[in-house]
Amino acid sequence: MTRHSAVPPPVTAVLDASSRWLPARLGEVEERLRQALAGHGEPLAEDAAATLAAGGKRLRPMLVLLCAGEAGGEAAVRAATAIELVHMATLVHDDVLDEAPLRRGQPTVAATSGRDRAVATGDLLFSRAFGLLSAAGDGRSVQLLAEASVALARGELAQRHDAFDLGVSEQRYLARCRLKTATLFECACLLGRDDEHLRRFGAEVGLAFQLLDDVLDVTGPPERTGKARGTDLLDGTVTLPLIEAAAADPGLREADLRQLDEASAEALCERIAASGALERVRARALEMVAEGKRELERTGFEPEQRQLLGLVADGVVQRYS
């Protein structure tokens, strides 16, 4: 089974364990996403439909819905849709930057339609997200999403700034992951419910997600991750697996990422794997997920709600296994 089927395994686990309200709400989110992307003329409809069809795990919408609980109703559905639109916007824009040919195993908007349309498509998804949230007069949610979007852009800028720099510290890497990934997971939880423990849960799970994503880039294979192995390295993005590997195998610091081609990137992936770095990074990610779950215990949520959120956190780990 590929990770790209309509309902990926982690989602299935949550849906199986949940009351009927969650699948219904997720269905509403899909419908809202479809509506938000429709009616902008032919070319966008195609681009957006491709992005939508590529699916994704809808982890962020699930976090919104689960943190809000059954009582979250319409406001939670709207917030869940908006955060996924922002996530989709950043994917489309990242593809412009990376000139990535594949995303989730599908050709990217940038690759199929040119960079120009990808920039505008991303802008449109962003604008739609804010329009959707503000239509209901929910100022706090708009504020949360705007702050998270600022963080995303800052994370992207930090990543570009540090590109090809093998001297990037673990601390700097983690700060960038917080901006680039963890903040949107945090935001998803806070959109559901304003609770410091939920915020920390989201932050830990989001950070774990990024660490495991960076491990996946090294392990491949492409038919599972939807992109070629070593793509980050070819982009000059120095991630924790490489930082950890270089600590054990200092010769790695001499690598010149600018000189990499697909074959040498593959070889570098092998060398990172041989250093044992992947197991160490994975262990750290698992510890983050465990810490996130401990935060859940402090929320005062009912056992079922905690269990469902725990399953989402497990889903982040399972995508790796």
Next chain:
Amino acid sequence: MTRHSAVPPPVTAVLDASSRWLPARLGEVEERLRQALAGHGEPLAEDAAATLAAGGKRLRPMLVLLCAGEAGGEAAVRAATAIELVHMATLVHDDVLDEAPLRRGQPTVAATSGRDRAVATGDLLFSRAFGLLSAAGDGRSVQLLAEASVALARGELAQRHDAFDLGVSEQRYLARCRLKTATLFECACLLGRDDEHLRRFGAEVGLAFQLLDDVLDVTGPPERTGKARGTDLLDGTVTLPLIEAAAADPGLREADLRQLDEASAEALCERIAASGALERVRARALEMVAEGKRELERTGFEPEQRQLLGLVADGVVQRYS
């Protein structure tokens, strides 16, 4: 005198004619813009500072402030800042698309820092705009700005879709200009005050602005417009001057825009000018401005407020003369 001095002539005319509150408010907007762009780390600060330093006429903030009137206070300053941030975001993103080397006579973010940073910088400016508006819990304003941002992105997509197509009709050109330019002028007026006549005033002035901008692209010279002559043609953007010229000189329809270089683009500009199209487009823009001013008469505004808004409309025309 260049158009790029800190306070361009149209602005000076409005400031001279206005009571003391307008210059003070515009100064606050500049300060807010500075704040909104600060504190995102070194690379962004540089990019953003360059975009900010390049200035611009601040026409949209002025429209917000003038439509809101003296009583608009803090809310108007915030909205004026937010709309200029969105405008700056689209400029930065347009530069990615066009790979324009100059904007307002200054090197663009895309040219100096790479496309990657420009996309993220634009995203950050967008996010900041929505964050700023929502911080004050002003849902209607967020909604207006989000709708205008959707229109901007749709206009950009339409422009890309129609690129290099000499069969583009006047109607389609005008529809694109409404999305790409006029909607943000409309939005500026509505952010100041919810009034249908003001909306129409903004729409007419915005459309005139785009028509005259398209004339400027044909007339040059670059030291006045801040970009090379015929840039639109080289990008494949078919504008009203070319559509009008081809109506009078049908041989122009045989031109292959994809084959243009700087010299042949210059020659095409000469041929458009020789057809008399520029005078006709300019006359239409002037008629739009006049129609916009007639809408002002219907607002019930005091003469001074109408006069100041009229001066902004004149400023749009003056930038051409």
